[in-house]
Amino acid sequence: MPYYLRKRLTDLSINIVMLVFLFVTLMPIGWMLFSSVKNSTDIAIGRIGLSRNIEGHTEIHWENYVDLWKNVNFGLYLRNSVVICGTTVVIAMTLSTLAAYALSRFKFPGSDLFSNAILATQMIPALMYLIPLYIMFIKFTMLTGLPVKGTFWGLILIYSAFFTPFSIWILRGFFAAIPVELEEAAKIDGCNQFQVFWNVALPLAIPGIIATGIYLFLNAWDELMFAWVLTNADTMTIPVGIRLFVGNYQNRFDLMMAAATVATIPVCIIFFLLQRYIVQGLTAGAVKG
Amino acid sequence: MRPEKEGLSVLSGQINKQKKKPVLQRIKQNRIAYVFLLPTLLAMLFLHIFPIMQGIYMSFLELNQFTLSQYLLAPFVGLDNFYKVLIDVNSPIRIGLFEAVRNTVIYTLLVTVGTLGVGMVVALMLNRKFFGRSLVRTLFLFPWIIPTYVTGLLWGIMWLKEGGLINVMLVDWLHLLPFKPSWLTGANTIWAIIIPTIWRYWPLSMLMLLAGLQTIPEELYEAADIDGAGPWRKFWMITWPMLQPVWFILILFGLISNTYSFNIVIMMFGFGAGFPGEWGDLMMTNIFRNSFQLWNFGTGAAASVLLLIVMVAIVNVWFRLYKQAEEVR
Numbered sequence: 001m002p003y004y005l006r007k008r009l010t011d012l013s014i015n016i017v018m019l020v021f022l023f024v025t026l027m028p029i030g031w032m033l034f035s036s037v038k039n040s041t042d043i044a045i046g047r048i049g050l051s052r053n054i055e056g057h058t059e060i061h062w063e064n065y066v067d068l069w070k071n072v073n074f075g076l077y078l079r080n081s082v083v084i085c086g087t088t089v090v091i092a093m094t095l096s097t098l099a100a101y102a103l104s105r106f107k108f109p110g111s112d113l114f115s116n117a118i119l120a121t122q123m124i125p126a127l128m129y130l131i132p133l134y135i136m137f138i139k140f141t142m143l144t145g146l147p148v149k150g151t152f153w154g155l156i157l158i159y160s161a162f163f164t165p166f167s168i169w170i171l172r173g174f175f176a177a178i179p180v181e182l183e184e185a186a187k188i189d190g191c192n193q194f195q196v197f198w199n200v201a202l203p204l205a206i207p208g209i210i211a212t213g214i215y216l217f218l219n220a221w222d223e224l225m226f227a228w229v230l231t232n233a234d235t236m237t238i239p240v241g242i243r244l245f246v247g248n249y250q251n252r253f254d255l256m257m258a259a260a261t262v263a264t265i266p267v268c269i270i271f272f273l274l275q276r277y278i279v280q281g282l283t284a285g286a287v288k289g
Numbered sequence: 290m291r292p293e294k295e296g297l298s299v300l301s302g303q304i305n306k307q308k309k310k311p312v313l314q315r316i317k318q319n320r321i322a323y324v325f326l327l328p329t330l331l332a333m334l335f336l337h338i339f340p341i342m343q344g345i346y347m348s349f350l351e352l353n354q355f356t357l358s359q360y361l362l363a364p365f366v367g368l369d370n371f372y373k374v375l376i377d378v379n380s381p382i383r384i385g386l387f388e389a390v391r392n393t394v395i396y397t398l399l400v401t402v403g404t405l406g407v408g409m410v411v412a413l414m415l416n417r418k419f420f421g422r423s424l425v426r427t428l429f430l431f432p433w434i435i436p437t438y439v440t441g442l443l444w445g446i447m448w449l450k451e452g453g454l455i456n457v458m459l460v461d462w463l464h465l466l467p468f469k470p471s472w473l474t475g476a477n478t479i480w481a482i483i484i485p486t487i488w489r490y491w492p493l494s495m496l497m498l499l500a501g502l503q504t505i506p507e508e509l510y511e512a513a514d515i516d517g518a519g520p521w522r523k524f525w526m527i528t529w530p531m532l533q534p535v536w537f538i539l540i541l542f543g544l545i546s547n548t549y550s551f552n553i554v555i556m557m558f559g560f561g562a563g564f565p566g567e568w569g570d571l572m573m574t575n576i577f578r579n580s581f582q583l584w585n586f587g588t589g590a591a592a593s594v595l596l597l598i599v600m601v602a603i604v605n606v607w608f609r610l611y612k613q614a615e616e617v618r
Contacts, residue, residue, distance in 0.1 A: 046454075046456070099326050106321075161337060164333070260439045279430075
């Protein structure tokens with residue numbers, strides 16, 4: 001067999017394997033979307049395909065989504081998640097941009113210690129923060145009468161602190177990739193050190209900041225353990241709301257799948273609008289780091 | 290400093306010159322760096338160091354729902370909590386602890402290997418030129434965007450005995466099994482949590498490995514072609530060593546994040562409130578249950594401290610191994 005023919009055959013078979021695997025990978029997601037517009041019995045007995053009514057016509061149960069909205073206070077959860085995750089991203093990115101710039105540009109007493117401390121925080125189990133913080137919050141409220149557990153600010157503060165080290169770690173790679181010569185030129189032109197950061201380094205690091213910010217948002221959106229313990233009925237985020245709802249409607253599989261879909265849609269939208277940044281940004285940071 | 294000396298020491302490098310300066314002067318010189326770090330330092334002091342110190346101290350306290358309001362003044366019991374976790378067979382926290390440890394070890398190892406293996410294979414497949422490559426890559430990233438709590442919920446329904454998609458596929462469509470196995474009870478449970486986790490996390494490994502593959506210069510492969518190396522040899526002699534830094538990071542983060550896995554398991558069983566069964570329970574779900582459902586904060590803190598010690602040891606060993614491997618190269 002000639003060389004080019006053999007190469008084409010190999011390529012073709014790899015493509016086929018890849019497409020089959022792609023189909024298998026996406027199947028659970030397709031099943032989730034599909035099940036969210038079926039009726040619960042059809043899911044429970046494992047009838048694949050759309051539900052049919054008594055006359056045998058297929059029907060799409062869009063009313064699952066209406067039911068979901070009526071039974072669960074989904075609008076509230078959505079708002080809480082957006083407020084908490086959005087504020088977290090703003091605070092954490094401000095902190096980590098400043099810190100990452102300082103770490104990538106200056107070699108000062110304590111910089112190595114700080115870099116190591118950042119990596120070390122990643123090894124600590126979340127429960128080690130959660131147990132003391134939970135008791136601290138309760139005690140603080142007992143002493144001062146100010147509520148902390150169950151407020152937005154309690155969770156936002158914790159999330160910001162919790163996600164900052166990892167963002168510093170990714171962002172440091174981006175700042176390190178910016179040529180120092182640009183900053184030196186600005187210094188010669190008479191910029192002070194803050195102006196150099198603000199006018200030269202920051203604009204160049206924007207793609208990295210966006211990528212890290214989105215990654216952080218997705219992580220905060222996904223956080224269940226802290227939110228479970230530290231929110232109440234008014235400040236519940238989506239994962240906590242879904243957990244509660246799923247516990248109460250144990251056999252309404254259709255509503256569960258509708259809830260799962262609604263929880264996924266916002267992150268999907270964000271991802272596909274900004275995926276160019278995420279893919280470039282995360283991989284650039286990781287490969288260099 | 291004399292100018293002629295400085296001229297001579299150019300070769301010995303900038304770093305050497307900096308190190309000779311006294312600490313105070315270096316602090317002064319880098320004042321702006323400390324200003325930039327200050328907010329993060331404060332945040333980490335109050336929300337990392339302070340709680341962790343307390344967490345370690347709490348592991349020596351008898352802290353439960355009755356003594357909760359006494360906070361740090363709760364009765365000091367010394368190493369009693371550690372005794373309960375490690376030695377005392379009759380203590381309530383010991384129920385299921387052995388199973389949780391065993392499951393966590395199996396789960397972490399298999400998930401880390403699985404995500405890296407699948408990620409590597411797909412990264413190699415995507416690292417060719419073909420029509421629609423970036424679309425396929427984007428579609429492959431899809432599972433990674435699904436929130437983990439949705440992953441747990443979704444697969445929890447997919448694993449159902451009668452109507453779940455898995456059993457319908459395996460038994461009704463492909464006839465691979467003669468009967469419908471029950472995935473969410475018994476020893477099958479461990480697969481029911483491993484497979485969704487691999488499904489959720491492999492795209493991230495794929496993305497990182499693909500980026501690593503694209504940094505390998507084409508000339509290396511061309512040179513190998515001239516030398517007559519086959520695809521296997523090229524993989525083991527070029528691709529594999531060049532990707533080692535990426536593997537190092539991915540395995541490190543895989544070990545850490547999988548050991549601390551929580552969302553998928555908690556959402557899959559009993560729909561968020563139940564006991565995952567003796568083959569489904571992990572360390573985090575176990576300690577969480579003890580702390581926030583049985584209100585044993587002291588033993589919970591002690592178990593977290595032990596978990597942290599083990600994790601630090603694992604990470605250290607991993608760093609050492611990597612250093613050694615690098616020196617050998």
